[in-house]
Amino acid sequence: MADLLFTEFLKLKRSSMFLISLLGSAVAPFVVVIATFIHEPATPFQDLFYNVNLYTVLIIGVPLYGVVTTYLFNREYTENTLKNLLTIPVSRVSFIISKTLLLFLWIMMLSIIAWGLTLFLGMLTQFDGLSSSLLLDSLKQFSTGGILLFVLSTPIILVTLVTKNYVPTIIFTVVITLINVMAGNSEHRGLFPWAAAGDISNQTLPPTYPVEYSYIIIATTALIGFISMFVYFKKTDIH
16 A cells, blocks of 8 residues: 555656646635735735635635546556556555545645645735634634545546546536535535535535534535445456
């Protein structure tokens, strides 16, 4: 398992996708901070963190992390190396788990980068209201958003494994993002797992339903995706 994870890191060093993902994680902080500085310079730092995290989780995160997910789980298919890798031998379970662990580390790194860039740009443009407690709270919010998006990545992994192509996965993540946008002001958005993830991370879940409903829906979505992707990958033939 450790060797597989180390190998994934080595492959990542030679890939342009890592740099692309870093640029993608910078979009929300840069756009939100600059736009806020131009139009509402009196905005407190707390609202700045809130808005960046909201855009990161609901708008940028799903398609960005979806592309990262597709890259990780589709690479061996596109390069036609999976059938050779599994004859080393490497168990399919170890293969999936190593990919999933790397995805978690990657998503969390991008989430922390978004938080750090928001802090840097906010200090550079001299927004007010920064404190040590706000730093910890905002870091927790960004981390929670990253964790929830990772948990909800299992259906995206399943789509990638089944289709073995970038296009269906990108369409799937775009649809999720559109639903997030349309449900933005809905009192029922807590029932849609990806929208609920944004509210949970920012502690803004509407009181329409008990909080437990959102957690159960997220857990159920993730669990169904997790079981399905394992069952599919273990049973499918590798050509």
